[in-house]
Amino acid sequence: MASITIDNLAKSYGTYSVLQGVNLEIKDGEFIVLVGPSGCGKSTLLRMIAGLEEVTSGEIRIDASRVNERHPKDRDIAMVFQSYALYPHMSVARNMSYSMRLRKASKEKIEAAIAGAASKLGLEPYLERRPKALSGGQRQRVAMGRAIVRQPKAFLFDEPLSNLDARLREQMRAEIKKMHGDLKATSIYVTHDQIEAMTLADRIVAMHGGLVQQVGSPLELYDRPANLFVAGFIGSPGMNFFEGTRHSDGVRLADGTLLKVQLPPGADDEQGITVGIRPEHVELSAEGVGATVDLVEPTGFGIILHLSLNGVDLKVFTSDRAFLTPGQQVSVSFPTHHLHFFDAGGNRILR
Amino acid sequence: MRRSILPVFAHRLAILCYIVFALFPLFWLLKVSLTPNDLLYSEGVRMWPSRTTFEHYAFVLQHSAFPVFFKNSVIVSGSTAIAVTIIASLSGYALSRFTFRTKYWIVGLMLLTQMFPLVMLVAPIFKILTPLGLTNSLTGLVVVYTAFNVPFATFLMQSFFDGIPKDLEKAAMIDGATRFIAFRQIILPLTLPGIAATLGFVFTAAWSELLFALMLINGNNAATFPVGLLTFVSKFSVDFGQMMAAGVMALIPAALFFLLIQRYLVQGLTAGAVKG
Ligand SMILES: Nc1ncnc2c1ncn2[C@@H]1O[C@H](COP(=O)(O)OP(=O)(O)OP(=O)(O)O)[C@@H](O)[C@H]1O
Ligand SMILES: [Mg+2]
Numbered sequence: 001m002a003s004i005t006i007d008n009l010a011k012s013y014g015t016y017s018v019l020q021g022v023n024l025e026i027k028d029g030e031f032i033v034l035v036g037p038s039g040c041g042k043s044t045l046l047r048m049i050a051g052l053e054e055v056t057s058g059e060i061r062i063d064a065s066r067v068n069e070r071h072p073k074d075r076d077i078a079m080v081f082q083s084y085a086l087y088p089h090m091s092v093a094r095n096m097s098y099s100m101r102l103r104k105a106s107k108e109k110i111e112a113a114i115a116g117a118a119s120k121l122g123l124e125p126y127l128e129r130r131p132k133a134l135s136g137g138q139r140q141r142v143a144m145g146r147a148i149v150r151q152p153k154a155f156l157f158d159e160p161l162s163n164l165d166a167r168l169r170e171q172m173r174a175e176i177k178k179m180h181g182d183l184k185a186t187s188i189y190v191t192h193d194q195i196e197a198m199t200l201a202d203r204i205v206a207m208h209g210g211l212v213q214q215v216g217s218p219l220e221l222y223d224r225p226a227n228l229f230v231a232g233f234i235g236s237p238g239m240n241f242f243e244g245t246r247h248s249d250g251v252r253l254a255d256g257t258l259l260k261v262q263l264p265p266g267a268d269d270e271q272g273i274t275v276g277i278r279p280e281h282v283e284l285s286a287e288g289v290g291a292t293v294d295l296v297e298p299t300g301f302g303i304i305l306h307l308s309l310n311g312v313d314l315k316v317f318t319s320d321r322a323f324l325t326p327g328q329q330v331s332v333s334f335p336t337h338h339l340h341f342f343d344a345g346g347n348r349i350l351r
Numbered sequence: 352m353r354r355s356i357l358p359v360f361a362h363r364l365a366i367l368c369y370i371v372f373a374l375f376p377l378f379w380l381l382k383v384s385l386t387p388n389d390l391l392y393s394e395g396v397r398m399w400p401s402r403t404t405f406e407h408y409a410f411v412l413q414h415s416a417f418p419v420f421f422k423n424s425v426i427v428s429g430s431t432a433i434a435v436t437i438i439a440s441l442s443g444y445a446l447s448r449f450t451f452r453t454k455y456w457i458v459g460l461m462l463l464t465q466m467f468p469l470v471m472l473v474a475p476i477f478k479i480l481t482p483l484g485l486t487n488s489l490t491g492l493v494v495v496y497t498a499f500n501v502p503f504a505t506f507l508m509q510s511f512f513d514g515i516p517k518d519l520e521k522a523a524m525i526d527g528a529t530r531f532i533a534f535r536q537i538i539l540p541l542t543l544p545g546i547a548a549t550l551g552f553v554f555t556a557a558w559s560e561l562l563f564a565l566m567l568i569n570g571n572n573a574a575t576f577p578v579g580l581l582t583f584v585s586k587f588s589v590d591f592g593q594m595m596a597a598g599v600m601a602l603i604p605a606a607l608f609f610l611l612i613q614r615y616l617v618q619g620l621t622a623g624a625v626k627g
Contacts, residue, residue: 050521087537088541102526
C-alpha cells in the first residue's frame with residue numbers, strides 16, 4: 001500500500017488546458033472519490049496517476065518518490081476501466097493472472113491468487129469462460145479480480161459500475177466497500193453517482209474547471225460546501241439558490257423579502273449574496289411564505305415537490321406523503337440554521 | 352406466419368446467377384485444359400468435350416519449365432505477403448495509436464504512391480534496380496512488390512487496429528507489459544482476421560502480377576508463373592490446352608491459401624463479437 005501525492009499537477013492538450021494545478025494528498029489506505037461534471041478532467045487525472053497520460057507540469061509522487069517519468073508497468077498500480085477492458089481472447093482465469101504471468105510468478109502462487117480472488121468475487125464457475133460469454137456484472141467482477149490478484153500499491157477505478165443496472169450497482173457498491181475494508185488498499189474512485197460517492201468515500205474530491213473545488217469527508221461537503229459549485233453539485237435533488245443583497249441586519253432577497261440572519265461583519269452593504277437551502281431542509285408548515293405546487297414527483301421514499309415561490313422555482317423534499325396536486329397552495333418556511341450563504345465570488349460565508 | 356416463397360426463391364436465384372457468372376471462366380479454364388487438342392477446334396462450342404484427357408497436365412509437368420515458374424511464384428508471393436504483413440502491422444498500429452507531427456504528411460505520401468499508373472514506374476525502377484543487381488532476381492521482385500503493397504496494406508491494418516479498443520493495451524501496460532508486449536500478446540491475436548485478410552490480399556496480388564515480372568526478369572530461371580504462361584504463346588500459335596492446364600495448377604496454391612485463412616476471414620466479418 002502506498003500514499004500518493006499530487007503536487008500542482010497540470011495537463012493540457014495543445015493549448016486546451018484540462019487540469020490547471022491540482023493538489024492532493026492521499027494517505028495510505030484511504031478511499032478517495034473524485035466527482036465533478038463531465039469533462040472536468042477526472043479520467044485524465046486518473047490516467048496520469050496510472051502513467052497512461054503524460055504530465056504537462058507538476059509532480060506525482062507515490063510513497064514520496066517521483067513517478068512522472070515512470071512507465072505504467074513500473075508503478076505497480078491496478079486500474080479498473082469503465083469498459084472493463086478484459087482481454088477477449090483469454091479465459092477469465094488467464095485474464096486475472098496476466099499480470100502475474102508477466103511478472104513470472106510461480107505456478108502455485110498464480111493458482112492461489114486466482115482461487116482467492118475467484119472465491120471472493122464468486123467467479124469460480126466461470127474461470128474457463130471467455131469474457132464474451134459473461135454477463136455485464138460478471139465481467140465487472142473479472143475486472144475487479146484482475147486488479148486484486150496482484151496486490152498493487154493502489155487501485156484506480158474509472159466509473160467501474162456505470163454500465164450496470166441499479167440493483168447490481170448497489171450490490172457491487174457494497175462489495176467494493178467490503179473489499180476495501182479487507183484489503184485496506186489506497187484507492188481512487190471516479191463516479192457520477194452521488195450515492196456511490198457518499199457511501200464509499202473516506203474523502204470526496206470535488207473537481208470543476210480543472211481545479212479541485214473542495215476536499216473533505218462526504219458529510220463535510222454535504223453540510224458545509226465550500227462554494228456554490230460544490231453546493232449545487234453534491235446532493236440530489238440539488239440545493240435551492242436565491243439571489244439577494246446583503247443588508248445591515250440580514251439578506252434582502254430579489255423579491256423583497258428580508259431574511260433576518262446574523263452574518264459576519266466586514267463586507268460592505270448592498271453586496272450580492274446567494275442563499276442556499278437543501279430541499280429536505282425546507283419545511284412545509286402552517287405559517288410561512290405561500291407557494292404554488294407546480295409538479296409532484298413521488299419517489300416512494302418521499303416526494304419531491306417543485307414549487308413556485310413568487311415566481312422563483314423551489315424544490316422541496318418531504319418524506320410526508322401529504323396528498324398534493326399541482327396548482328395547490330402550500331406555505332413553506334426556511335429554518336435559518338439550515339441556510340448556506342455565498343458571497344459574490346461564490347465562496348461560502350462562514351457564520 | 353406464412354412467408355411467401357417468392358422472395359426466397361428470387362434471392363436464391365440471384366445468388367445462383369452471381370455464382371455462375373463468377374465461376375464460369377474457371378469452368379472454361381478447366382474444360383479447355385481437359386480437351387484433347389484434336390477436339391479443341393473441331394467440336395465447336397460445347398459445354399463439355401466428348402472425350403477428356405490429362406495429356407496437357409502431363410506435358411506441362413514433365414516437359415515445360417512450369418515447375419520452376421511455380422516454385423518461383425510461391426517464393427515471391429509468400430515472401431511478399433509475409434514481409435508486407437509484418438511491415439503493415441507495425442505501421443498500421445503506429446497510424447492507429449500514435450499522434451506525431453509528420454503523420455499527416457506520411458499518410459498523404461502513401462496515398463500519393465497509389466495514384467500513379469504502374470507502367471510509368473517501370474523504367475525508373477529498372478534503372479534503380481540494375482546497379483543493385485536486383486534485376487533478374489526473385490529478391491528484386493519481392494522488394495518491388497513489397498514497396499507497392501505496403502501503403503494499401505497499412506491502411507487495411509490500421510482500420511483493423513482502430514476497431515480494437517485502446518483501453519485493452521492500456522490495461523495490459525498497467526498489468527505490467529511494455530507497449531511492445533501489449534502489442535504482441537493482446538492486440539495482435541485480436542487482429543488475426545485483419546492479418547489473414549492482408550496476407551490473402553497481398554499474396555494474390557503478387558501471385559498474378561505480370562507487368563513487373565515481365566520487365567524485370569528475362570530468362571526462365573527467375574520467371575514467375577504469369578510470365579511463364581506466356582511461353583505457351585509461340586510466334587504462330589497458342590497452345591491453349593497446356594496453357595489452361597498450367598492455369599488450373601496455378602490456382603491450387605491460391606485456393607489452398609484462402610482455405611487456410613478462411614476461418615479468420617469469417618471471424619473478421621463478425622468482429623463485433625470479439626469486444627470485451
Ligand atoms: N486526447 C485528447 N485530446 C484533446 N482533448 C482531450 C483528450 N482527452 C481528453 N480531452 C479533453 O479533456 C477533458 C477532460 O476529459 P476527461 O476524460 O478527463 O473528463 P472526465 O472528467 O473523465 O469526464 P467524464 O465524466 O465524462 O468521463 C475533456 O474536455 C476532453 O474533451
Ligand atoms: Mg471519464
